Amino acid sequence: MAAVEQHGPHLPVRVDAAINAGILARAVALMPDDLPALVLPMLPIGKSNEHHAFPGTLSLSHETLARLWIETAESVHRAGCRRLLILNSHGGQPQVMEIVSRELRVRLGMLAVGCGWGGVTPMDDLFSQAERRHGIHGGEIETSAMLALHPDLVRMERADDFVPLSVEMERAGGLLTPEGRVGFGWMAQDLHPSGVSGNAAAADARRGAELVERAPPRAWCGWCARSRISRSSGWVPEPPSMPADPLLPVAEPATATLTLPDGVVLAADVWRPAGPGRHPVLLMRQPYGRAIASTLTLAHPAWYAARGYIVVVQDVRGRGGSGGAFHLFEHEAEDGAATLAWAADLPGSDGRVATYGFSYQAVTQFLALAGALRGGTKRPDAIVPAMGGWSIRDDWAYTGGAFGLAGNIGWVCQMGAEAARLRGDAAAFAALGAAARGTPWSGPVAAHPEALAAHATDHHYFDWLGDDPALWDRIAPARRLAGRDLAVPGLHVGGWQDFLLDGTLGAYDAFCTGPAPQRLLIGPWTHSPWGRRVGSLDLGPEAVTPVDTATVAFLDHVLHGCEDPGPPVRLFDVGARDWASFSEWPNPEPTALYLASDGLAATAASGRLVAAPGEAGEDRLVHDPWRPAPVAGGPWGTPPGYQDRAALDDRSDVAVYDGPVIAAPLQLAGRVAAEVFVKTAAASHDLHATLSLVEPDGRAVTLTAGHLRVVEAAPGPRRLAMRGLCCTLYPGQRLRLSLQAAAWPAFAVNPGTGSCPEVTPAMQAQVIVLALRHGAERPSRLLLPVLG
Known part of the structure; x- marks a missing residue:
């Protein structure tokens, strides 16, 4: 990190960058070949507003500079870097460096070390104590370094003993100093009209070369590269390099069908590891067309298949390639139970079935369990519901007794558009698609949009508005599973800004009453997507979804006895930009x-x-x-x-x-x-x-x-x-x-x-x-x- 600013009549504006590059080049030359250190390009422009009175100065605000450094660090963090040395050569930005180092620790868990070459290089035998104290800009020290590194850029005939105001302040016995324990805000011309502080005329190349030789970054780089600070606290040894489990080749997907007792045929895509061997089944049941497979938020089924799971994505009754008539949630208990038993007997299955999926696909998991418990058939061995409803009425259709107008209209128009597509009604598809993306509120009754009345058939919207308790008794997992033995391990996934968060927490609370271990992961996200940018905030790389890897770690632990994946409750701390771990859902006294x-x-x-x-x-x-x-x-x-x-x-x-x-x-x-x-x-x-x-x-x-x-x-x-x-x-x-x-x-x-x-x-x-x-x-x- 450097700066572009005036350094008096005898030096160029690139002094900070030139000295930084020279010291770093020497440090790299002295590093051992096996030191795992990478050198990033210099960021030459810094915060130099104390030199605004002099032409040639380029400056960023401290807010912009901090953001530039943080986002640069985030980029290398994404590439796997966890330790960062910030080598600074400009005296106007150590405070920014300290703030950035702390932010990188808080946001990313990185070890960020701020290092200014002038503050730690031994120079007692090279320059006088007075010069080291007062020659803070363009004086004997920086001029000597430039004579050693770039003598062609130095105009020594213009060099002088630029005695700064700090010398007079020291003689007067004052406490204030430009750089010291009791500092004050100053501009460069406050210290000397030339903008220089120090005896530039006394500089020579020999001492400048020795200064460059003594500069410490090689030692700091070695220490930083071979040390590690843990995300929680304290120092831990560098972990040994462990080979990752090899990924399995994945066969081309196949279509499989299940014929239900009433003759309806359900279609599914099956992704499986290629080659011999038996594997657990990972089942998703959804109404949006099985090719989508919740990839709005989750990894593609092939990703899970490569990690040792037979992935089955099934169209629910009346949707996609499945037969029968679709009625929202009405058939998911019985159809889901039949699918669990069928999936356990698929070729290559080891008999165990876990379920996963988000939104509607979370509710199908709960209802399949309800159907299995009622019928005494195969129950899931684990569930991974993400952002689903539990009571349906009070955590999806209504909030605090108020019907969710915009959200419910948008969703029913989306579902209606898919039904129109399946029956080939282009006009209805276009009208409902437009309404889903921007409902016109011009009708006499806002909750009764004309597009819905004119083009959608067989939808649930007015049933939900009717608020019949018998409806909720039929479709709500909370009611279908009330009093049941919820002995199924679960990983429940939610988002702080998801409209179904109460459903996620309701299901988690209910399953925690059972004997099986439950886990909870709540990110900062809306219903979708699950990335680092949530609304207007960039929450950093830690906010990028860990759900897929967490799902595999959970299933590997539950189904294969692999290592425990860590604390059972992980919540994204929006202020700290990082994950916080708990043994249970926090419930402090308000x-x-x-x-x-x-x-x-x-x-x-x-x-x-x-x-x-x-x-x-x-x-x-x-x-x-x-x-x-x-x-x-x-x-x-x-x-x-x-x-x-x-x-x-x-x-x-x-x-x-x-x-x-x-x-x-x-x-x-x-x-x-x-x-x-x-x-x-x-x-x-x-x-x-x-x-x-x-x-x-x-x-x-x-x-x-x-x-x-x-x-x-x-x-x-x-x-x-x-x-x-x-x-x-x-x-x-x-x-x-x-x-x-x-x-x-x-x-x-x-x-x-x-x-x-x-x-x-x-x-x-x-x-x-x-x-x-x-x-x-x-x-x-x-x-x-x-x-x-």
Whole structure:
């Protein structure tokens, strides 16, 4: 790392880069041949704004420089590098180097060592103590180095004894020094009008050559390359090199069919290791066409087959190449149970069957188990459900009693478009595809889009709107498996910004009541994709999905007795940009922050989150159905994920309560809730809560959210269950709670009349005024899962 900046009338602007390159070249020449060190290209431009007054200076801000260094380190981390030496030759950026080194440790687990050649090179016998203390820029030391490395670039006739201000300050006995224990902010011309500090006229090439010879990077490189710091803490020996298990050749996929007792034929693709041998079966049942095979988020079936599994991807009844009529989830228990028994007897199978898949394919795993338990037939030997529903009604169709409008319409249009494709209806396919990608909300009743009524047949949408308890009894795994022996090992996969997170946690909690070991992995992701960029945040390379490798490690452990894959609960810490391990789902005693304001939390965003209830007060929140408050990010936003909602918080129909600035790192992990005392004359209303992380630059990034529909309010506070999270907060950040009476179009606008929002014409909606009350008698509060 270098800089391009003035070095006085006698030296070029490339001094820092030239000295850096010369010292590093000498260090590399002295390294042993077997030292596993790679030299990266120099980054020549640094933070040099203290030299802005002089032509020829190029400078980056400290924010841009830190991002450049971090992203460069992330690139080499992806290539397998875990130790990094940062060789810096510019005195204006050690602080940036220290911050970057710490960030690389926190985000990537890397050992990053910051090294400035001038600070550790022994020079007592080469240059005077005064010069070492005051000659900090373009003086005797740097000029000597340049005379040794590039004498043709030095104009010694212009060199002088540039005595800096620091000499006079030292004589006066002051504590302040440009570089020392008590420093101060300075520009180069503050120290000397020329921008140089030090006796350049006394420089010579002999001492410069000796300086280059003594520079330490060769020793630092050797130490860094042969040392290792663990991801958790402490020093550990370099692990021995172990050969990876060889991958198996994979045969071309074959189509296999299962004829059910009622004569319906189900089609499946089978991917298997080539050659002799028996292997466990890995089964997925899905409704989107088996060629897709959940590759939206998971590795291709061939990847799993190469690792010793016979992978079966089956079209469910009425979808893809399978016969019969499709009815959402209705046949998955009986059909899934029959498929488990059939898969166990496939050629090459060793009789064991594990299931995997994401979203709908997670629910088919639960229902297949329910069917097997009911019929007393083959049950799965392990399950790997990812981002699926458990109760279906309360973790998929509805949230807090409110029907998920945009999400459910988008999904039913997608399912309807696939049905139109199968029957060859091009017009319906086009209309439903367009509606799925951007539902027009211009109809008299938002929950009844015209495209769905005109083009979709045999769908579940109005059944879900009808909310018949008998429906949920038939299709919900939570009800089908209630009271059953859930003795099946499971790896449950979720995402903090996935709208089905509550389903993932509900299934995990239920299976934890059984005797079989359960594992939980929650990443930072939305429903898809599972990458490092989630919404507007780049969460670094650790956020890239580990689910496929974790799945194989889990199955190898459960089915083959291989080594334990580590802690049973792994949660991605969004603040730390890394994974945190737990022995179980964290459930700390909630820490409360109480709402307080001067009555202007909505109109002036002046609400506060405080440690104890204050004086009685309230904030009036006015909801206008003509301009309902939207959603920014989170599981229901468009787009979803970690989005900046600062502009949304400026609306007068959003009440904002900010917590104190964080003074020391604070980790949150677990479920979040808000309890709000509300007074209103409306017969019904909605309340939407968002917890966001406010950065020092003003961005308010959505962390989690919750929604509640209130028709007949019980006495006491409204309790909004928000989604779980894991996030470490750092100094300078703060938390924010935002409350609003709508979350459009994620949920239908509440008309305020007590009638169902999904069937009420928009013109009947009323203005709703909510009085959000707080204080000792009505202690509205935010409940946080604070660890430690």
